[in-house]
Amino acid sequence: MSLWIWNLIEALLIIGMAPFTATLVKRLKARLQNRRGPPLLQGYRNLAKLFIKQPVLASQASWLFRAAPYVIFAATSLAAAIMPVILVATPLTSAADIIALVALLALARFFTALGAMDVGTAFGGMGASREMTFAALTEPALLMSIFVLSMVAHSTNMTAMIDIVLNTGLGLRPSLAFALAALGLVTIAETGRIPVDNPATHLELTMVHEAMILEYSGRYLALIEWANQIKLLLFATLILNLFFPWGMAGSPDPLYMVIAAVAWFGKLLVLFVLLALFETWMAKMRIFRVPEYLGLAFLLAILGMLTHYILEVGV
């Protein structure tokens, strides 16, 4: 039972911390660009403001437009609750393996796109069209890079996958390097960061995600933004825990848990500094360069898979 409580705490932690970490990335980026950046609690303030404000709906918006943010938020937070963050063996992890986790995020995306299509403005259609196109290319790359790891671990259960890496180490497994590179590229595309999409822009013809949620306001917008922040944190944790799980707590001992939480946050900080550096250093790509970028991710994942077969299975 205490495991379930820890699982709940973890879920609340990742959901609750998401606005903070999203602001953290913004601030890191701002510092790198010689700006001051928002205060670290700005994420919460924005959400609070949006929740209080009266939502404005387009006149032809249907119930689906209003229901979509709830589905998006629920699917994303469920995915976050399923992901082992601090404790390796969380009970809820069995509810969905990594394929189901990806599918939950796909469900959230499906409803984001439907919400975008609902009003029938060109912005929504454009955003949905682009998002679903990129998703169609991202998802195979994401699954392939994860499959490399699950073939190594003989499991798609995240606890088992983390366990394998913790106990045997990355060691002589070149396939995992390919998988990691692919997953990194995919993460940037999935969370809508530069160079695939620009999270900071509105009303630019190249935007993807922001174009989809242009019609949303008030609590609906708050839910979607929050879900998006959770998604960023979720993907960061996914990379960290699958490839660098050291420090995670093997048993629900409060001391280990605190150490693991600190380790997680430390690793997160490193990853976010890298992300901020990357975003500062890169410019946004032209929209039709993105397929090449995603093709590269897919190719890396396939290479990882082949390396696994050729070098690692026989041994």
Add this chain to the structure above:
Amino acid sequence: MFWALSAPSLALAAFVSGISLFGSHDIQRRVVCLLLVLSGMSAVIAGLAGLLASPITATLPIGLPWLPMHIRLDGLAGFFLLVIGLLVSAVSLYSMGYMRQLAARFNVTTLYVFMPLFVTGMLGVVIADDAYSFMIFWELMSVASYFLVTLDHEQDANRKAGFLYLLMAHLGGLLILGSFAVLYATSGSFEFDVMHNAVLTPTWASLSFILALCGFGMKAGLIPFHAWLPEAHPVAPSNASALMSGIMIKVAIFGFLRVVWDLVGLEHAAWWWGGLVLTAGSSSAVGGVLLALQQHDLKRLLAYHSVENIGIIAIGLGLGMIFAYYDYPTLAALGLVAALYHTLNHALFKGLLFMGAGAVLHSAHSRNMEQLGGLIQRMPRTAVLFLIGCISISALPPFNGFVSEWLTFQAALMAPQLKGTILAALIPFSAAMLALAGALAAACFVKVFGIVFQGSPRSQGAAEAHEVDGWMQLGMAIPAVLCLLLGVLPVWMIPLIDAVPDILVNATLGESVANSGWLWLTPIAEARASYSPIIVLLALLLAGGVFLFIQYRGAVKRRTAPWNCGYSYPNTRMQYTATSFSQPLRRIFANLYQTQDKLLRTEHGNTLLTKKIHYQVHVQDLIWRYFYLPIRQTIEWLTRQVDWLHEQQIHGYLTFTFITLLILLGMLL
């Protein structure tokens, strides 16, 4: 057995009443639909009996004098009876409402006569236990469905589609007959029992396999034999296309399983069989969905999605065959169960989607997506049901499509068990293709739902659309509910399906599925992978509850015009269209589509002052160009070469007769 026989008999009774009651359309409709519903229900009961009880066989005193009709009800037949029964019941209820409006425009007696015959044919194929009855029922199914396709035969395109369908169906039938001929030559009997026990040489077994794969592949719509699907499905009335796409192509899957897995037997399999099925499946899955994305005719789009889903089923079957060859019966059972689960799922959601497309066509008078829009306001219930179909086919949790795709992924991930064989390296590519197909399908159904049901109406017809009647809603609601149930309770469904791998590969998933309790689905072992759809459903229900609570509290919100960069209220022509939605993919996969686009502008004498722009884009199915056209050209060339035979004087023909006689005499001596 009683139920198994009562199902086709009731369908036959529906056929008889369809013929005899042509006087009053109203009575005819009620009687035929009622009998078909009963037939479907007895097929469901028979199917459950077949899955749960041990196999039973019977010999009927009808048929040829020396060959009475053998029937059999085992797990495999039972499973497909269940699939057919479920959809036939739902579609018949739907037809109660749908046929009424159809009667105004067509001579619907054709439908009342041939639809029951079609159902009889499908049920008969499934319970047949000898090659003769199998082929009789198979042809009955093909020919009856031809008349369904050509119901609206006054249009040239429909007759052409019907001809293409008939041609492919018969070519397929011929190949299947060839496959049976090989088995007959070895075993010396038409009975399946004898064929099953016959020992084939590897060459004959492979020949039989190839013939069966091509023959059943033609009916199922595997690439490259899919050409008839996108032509025939759109022109058939929607209840008929629901049956054709939902279950007729599944009967081909049944035939493949019966002939290759059961009669030829996987113990005679060569190593490349599974690889071939897997490759055909992967290319169908991706090819089907890529072509579907570029359609703007709703029913044509759905037809291409059938190609995709048959591909996914074939991936599962191929995996099963590969694992069976390398002697991993449990894993083979996993591949097979994944394929069968997807068969059932696809029957339900594709039936639902075709019925939904019929409802849209019925009330908005168009199946061209560019003419639709905003139907979620005008047909709210149909919209919800159609949305369930869209989510299911896009393989999203907690609906059923995800469960079967997840099982297929699990089977594919067992590939490292095969150690370093070439096939083992092929499997991950298939998994990648499956992932690509799933993600593209999601994109496609965002397009479908977004363009057809959301936004504002793009034509007068869509603006004046109205909700369909209760029968049609009921017909769509049944598969929709089943989609959710199958998505949430796979743990209860899989033990039922388990009877099929028990017969075909002598292995079941039973223990590993049942071990972890009702909440967790664990196909292999708990440490390997698990999925709990109920928890996902609970999370979504919680979100839905919060949503409804807030709505109920009546939280304040304001309605206004959508944001349009400060310009005036956007009109309906400023919306994204189906063509523009798929433009990025058209550009990315330009090599596959061989797109040809044309832009015509008329100007007021200056490039900046455009009067009118006309944009036309054409997407090709490469298979037509590189597979069908060469075949057609070869046949035409051959016929031209023998043309001179027909252009002789009378003495020329006499010479031919003389030479023929000489040759025959020579053979005698």
